[in-house]
Amino acid sequence: EAGVTQFPSHSVIEKGQTVTLRCDPISGHDNLYWYRRVMGKEIKFLLHFVKESKQDESGMPNNRFLAERTGGTYSTLKVQPAELEDSGVYFCASSLRGTGINSPLHFGNGTRLTVT
Amino acid sequence: AQSVTQLGSHVSVSEGALVLLRCNYSSSVPPYLFWYVQYPNQGLQLLLKYTSAATLVKGINGFEAEFKKSETSFHLTKPSAHMSDAAEYFCAVSDRLTGGGNKLTFGTGTQLKVEL
Numbered sequence: 001e002a003g004v005t006q007f008p009s010h011s012v013i014e015k016g017q018t019v020t021l022r023c024d025p026i027s028g029h030d031n032l033y034w035y036r037r038v039m040g041k042e043i044k045f046l047l048h049f050v051k052e053s054k055q056d057e058s059g060m061p062n063n064r065f066l067a068e069r070t071g072g073t074y075s076t077l078k079v080q081p082a083e084l085e086d087s088g089v090y091f092c093a094s095s096l097r098g099t100g101i102n103s104p105l106h107f108g109n110g111t112r113l114t115v116t
Numbered sequence: 117a118q119s120v121t122q123l124g125s126h127v128s129v130s131e132g133a134l135v136l137l138r139c140n141y142s143s144s145v146p147p148y149l150f151w152y153v154q155y156p157n158q159g160l161q162l163l164l165k166y167t168s169a170a171t172l173v174k175g176i177n178g179f180e181a182e183f184k185k186s187e188t189s190f191h192l193t194k195p196s197a198h199m200s201d202a203a204e205y206f207c208a209v210s211d212r213l214t215g216g217g218n219k220l221t222f223g224t225g226t227q228l229k230v231e232l
Contacts, residue, residue, distance in 0.1 A: 004159065033218060042120075043160075043206065043222040056219060091159065095218050105218045107152075107159035 002026065004108035006092050012114045018080040021111045025074070025094030031055075032075050033095075033105065034067060038088040046090075049075060082115045089113070118143045118209050122223035130231050135179075135194040137226045139207030142188065147209040149190045150220065151181055155203045163205075166190060177201070202230045
C-alpha cells in the first residue's frame, strides 16, 4: 500500500509569490487533513476534508490560504501571496474514517516551505 | 480548549539508559492521548495511543506510556535506549466528546538524542 505522498518536498519562494503544495492520500481514504509546523513550534491543524468537502477549516490562518480537493482524491494547498511567517513544514495526513479512535492518521513526509 | 505541554525540547540519554519523555495535558474531560515519532526526513508515525481501555499503554519499538489522571500526565518511557530511537517525539490529544477524531492538538515536540 502506497503511503501519503506530498509534493514538493522542499520549496523556496520569495515573499509575495504563490506556492501550491500537493498531497496524494492513501487510496480509499476519504478523510484528508492538513497540518503545519512553524519553526520550533507545535504542529497545528489547518483543515479537514471528507471526500471533496471541507469538514472543518477552523485552523486556516487567513484568506491567503486556499485548500481544494477536487474529485475527492488529491488535495492542493495554495498560499497566495506568501509571507515570511508562512515558512514551516506542511504535513498532509489521511485516514479511513474521520472519527473514532481506531482510524489512525497516516502522515506524509511533509513539504518544507521557506519564504525569503 | 485542550492543550499539551511537553517538558524539555531536547533530551539526551546514553545508549541502554532509560528514556523518559514528559507530557502533560489540559482538558475538561479525559481526552484521547497519543505519542507520535518523527524520524529525520520522514512523516509522523504513531507510537501508541490511550483510549481508556488501560492506563498503561504499550506501543511499538518497546515504548510505553502511562495515563495518570491525577497528574494529567501521559509520559513516554522505554527501559533501554537504542541509537535508532534518536528522533523527535510529539505528544497529542484529541477531543473524546467529538468522537476522538483526527483533529489533533500537538505539543511542541521533544528531540531525543542517544549517545554511545
